[in-house]
Amino acid sequence: MPNHFTGWFLDGSDISVNSYNHNTTLANQSLLQHVANLEQVYSGMSPAQLATQIAELEPCPEQGVELSTVIQEVEQHILQNSIKVSAPLCIAHLHCPPLIPSVIAETFISATNQSLDSWDQSPAATLLEQHIINWLGNIFGYDNQADGVFTSGGTLSNLMGLLLARNHATKKHFNIDVWQQGIPAEAHQFRVLCSEEAHFSVQQSLALIGMGTNAVIPVTTDEHKRIAISALDAALEHCKQNHLIPIAIVGTAGSTNFGSIDPLQELAKRTQQHDLWLHVDAAYGGAFILSDKYCHLLQGIELADSITVDFHKQFYQSISCGAFLIKDSSYFNLIRLHAEYLNPETDQINDIPNLVTKSLQTTKRFDALKLFMSLRNLGRKVFAGMIESTVLLAQQIAAEIEQDTQLQLAIKPTLNTLLFRYIGDNLLTDSELDIVNEKICQKILMDGIANIGKTRLYSCSYLKFTLLNPNTKIDDLRKILNILKHYAFEEITF
Incomplete structure (x- = not known):
């Protein structure tokens, strides 16, 4: 009996190979047409007009439409009304044009569909991600005790940094394992200090981990829009006088509005003096570590307990692509869980690298390939x-x-x-x-x-x-x- 589903998957059969070749050619032609004229950044269609046009597209018709027709529809309704990120005057946000090797890597990533949670779903991909993480730790000044994991971007990386900071502080102050026992009532005293120019994901993260946005103490900035050290010292003293418990300082290495970089060495001194966690959000400015001319701006980042770095900004990678780095790999134990069907503890004993043990994501894309190829x-x-x-x-x-x-x-x-x-x-x-x-x-x-x-x-x-x-x-x-x-x-x- 013939298989009526042959040709729908890229399975090596003649019909699937022919369909893939034919339709990727059409898709490439549409894409190249999209970037042919970068003088016009956007079509000019209003949100209401665009919504009306897209609403006419039936998402799931009873009988399917030829893929070539779908590609034409995407070109007409989607590509023609997309922002051209490679245009020289697309300069509104931290939204980069993707490099060609990154775009090509996306083909490999999508087609092979590796899932970077367990090694048996992504053997080479798992090891390449770890290889890149080791390289990143090295260029940011960490030693071989460091570790990290690729993430969807800065927001998730900041969440991980503050989650570990909270768990670490709860264990230190109250001898409670949050991962097992939950957040103690006393944790309402916890505070996180950051620049008033810090990314909104600091507040978002604290809301998500049960501390609330009020746990953030925004510190005023100097004339260069960097966190003012005198104001930081005053905020720490305020915590002491009001029986609050500071647990972390978040340094910003590249603020969204100004590109300002906090004095990281001074922040490290304060965290060492007060025994606090130092997290550095270098989602924007982290790429300057590659520059001999500007890497000095990040001096002190090697003293951070954890670092956020994004690659879909100044590493010119297609969205999404980021990483979370940590100075001491043992801190990942604060969020480690095991599932017998996915990452049993025996795998850890046998040195089988399952990345899910250090990630808030289970299924995770092979985004490290884009950065590697680039x-x-x-x-x-x-x-x-x-x-x-x-x-x-x-x-x-x-x-x-x-x-x-x-x-x-x-x-x-x-x-x-x-x-x-x-x-x-x-x-x-x-x-x-x-x-x-x-x-x-x-x-x-x-x-x-x-x-x-x-x-x-x-x-x-x-x-x-x-x-x-x-x-x-x-x-x-x-x-x-x-x-x-x-x-x-x-x-x-x-």
Whole structure:
């Protein structure tokens, strides 16, 4: 009896191979068409228009549609209305253009479908991930006691760091194993200190692990938007006077808005003096470890108990791809669980590496392959050169904004992100300028010219350039500055 399901899976049969070759060719043609014109960053379709169009697509018809037709539909409705992340003027967020080796690796990852929870589901993949983790620990200054695991990104990595910090503190202060016994009532005294510019996932993490967002003590920053050490000392003294228990300090190595890097060595001194956990969120700035010119900005990161690093930012990897690193591998025991059907304790005795023992995810993608192929292909010097070029670009355009009487720079950039706003002839109030800046930001996107960011600073609306793309040139930025000034003039005049 013939198998009616032959050809639906890439199983080596002639029919599956022919279908794969034919349809990947169509898909590649659609993709190349998508990136053929990077002058237009977005189609300009409004959310309502796009929702109406997509609603017409039946997700699961009674009878299936030819794959070639589905690919055409994706091209028409999805690709044509997607942000072009490789466009030089796609500069709104920490959202990078992916490297070609990363894109090619995605094919291997999807087709082989390795599951990095147990070794018997991903033999070579498990060992390559561990190999890359060992390399990462080394470049960040850890010794051979270190360990880590790939994650979906910074939010999950920060969650893991704060989860381990909480479990470690509970064991230290109350001799309670949270993983077995739960959170004691006394843990309501726990506090985590971080910069007021720290990523929102610090608060989110503490909410998820039962401490609540009120357990975060945001510390004021200095003129460079780094955590102010005097304010940190005052916050630690406040904890002491009010019978609160600080358990961790989170250092930020690359804040989302400013690219600011906290004084990591000073933070390490405080954590050593007060016996606290030091977690460094280097999701944005971690890539600077590859640069001989800028790696000094991360001095002290090797003293952290745990580190977050993202690769779908300045390592130019396709989403999602991140890692969580830990200075002492034994801390993973604080979240270790065993299941007989997946990672029995006998596997650990027999040195079978099941990565699920140190992860909050069970099924996990082989994202390490993307980073491996990219690093092998480009090498450190090319990676460093790309990152350094974007910092130079940020410095150049910041200097020009400072000289433009119609624009106002927030502060000089530390890395490759900068905030500024249109002020015109200084005849409008701040609230009026807020409306103008928000409208020109939206119009630039809907006209397909650029994707620039916006945020709030000093109670005002600011525009944001996040210059991750090494193919963005100074003339591209000059062009967008001229356009936004023209749009602002029209908005004010009419």
